[in-house]
Amino acid sequence: GNSVTQMEGPVTLSEEAFLTINCTYTATGYPSLFWYVQYPGEGLQLLLKATKADDKGSNKGFEATYRKETTSFHLEKGSVQVSDSAVYFCALKTQGAQKLVFGQGTRLTINP
Amino acid sequence: EADIYQTPRYLVIGTGKKITLECSQTMGHDKMYWYQQDPGMELHLIHYSYGVNSTEKGDLSSESTVSRIRTEHFPLTLESARPSHTSQYLCASRPQGTDTQYFGPGTRLTVL
Numbered sequence: 565g566n567s568v569t570q571m572e573g574p575v576t577l578s579e580e581a582f583l584t585i586n587c588t589y590t591a592t593g594y595p596s597l598f599w600y601v602q603y604p605g606e607g608l609q610l611l612l613k614a615t616k617a618d619d620k621g622s623n624k625g626f627e628a629t630y631r632k633e634t635t636s637f638h639l640e641k642g643s644v645q646v647s648d649s650a651v652y653f654c655a656l657k658t659q660g661a662q663k664l665v666f667g668q669g670t671r672l673t674i675n676p
Numbered sequence: 677e678a679d680i681y682q683t684p685r686y687l688v689i690g691t692g693k694k695i696t697l698e699c700s701q702t703m704g705h706d707k708m709y710w711y712q713q714d715p716g717m718e719l720h721l722i723h724y725s726y727g728v729n730s731t732e733k734g735d736l737s738s739e740s741t742v743s744r745i746r747t748e749h750f751p752l753t754l755e756s757a758r759p760s761h762t763s764q765y766l767c768a769s770r771p772q773g774t775d776t777q778y779f780g781p782g783t784r785l786t787v788l
Contacts, residue, residue, distance in 0.1 A: 607680075663721055
């Protein structure tokens with residue numbers, strides 16, 4: 565079946581460090597891929613998405629590229645801030661499906 | 677941007693009580709979802725709906741029930757709460773023709 569595997573957390577970085585959170589997937593067909601972010605005490609918000617191979621999603625300094633050959637959608641940011649501390653979820657949706665498939669989430673903490 | 681409301685935000689109740697968690701959205705989205713989020717952060721889909729009078733069970737078995745009498749509302753009911761129901765419950769909706777789900781802020785339920 566379809567699944568998403570994320571880098572295990574928690575991840576702790578210093579402010580202005582480079583961030584990578586790995587995400588790989590298994591799916592039939594050509595899924596759409598997403599990164600959602602959950603700030604403390606809140607629901608999930610869409611951070612970025614990509615709908616086909618080689619697409620790059622970007623938002624708020626975060627980027628992720630849809631790599632079909634490696635079935636990956638790694639999240640990156642060049643210089644993180646304390647305000648980026650949150651839980652990040654990678655997810656996929658296959659064509660025709662009604663549901664998202666989520667990874668287990670990665671907790672990120674940025675220290676000043 | 678969708679507006680999704682969940683009430684209450686926090687609820688502490690005793691074992692055996694009947695409760696209803698409210699979820700409403702103002703954008704006329706057809707698809708709605710309920711997720712249970714455990715302390716380890718992982719999201720589990722417990723119910724979803726394609727539209728009015730349509731409800732389906734999700735991937736995780738749940739003792740809760742849902743109804744969809746109006747497009748805007750998708751309440752979740754527990755007939756007899758137990759400590760094992762302690763969790764965060766997240767509601768989401770999705771408009772026709774897109775892959776993006778929009779999440780409410782969640783209800784944190786504690787059953788004593």
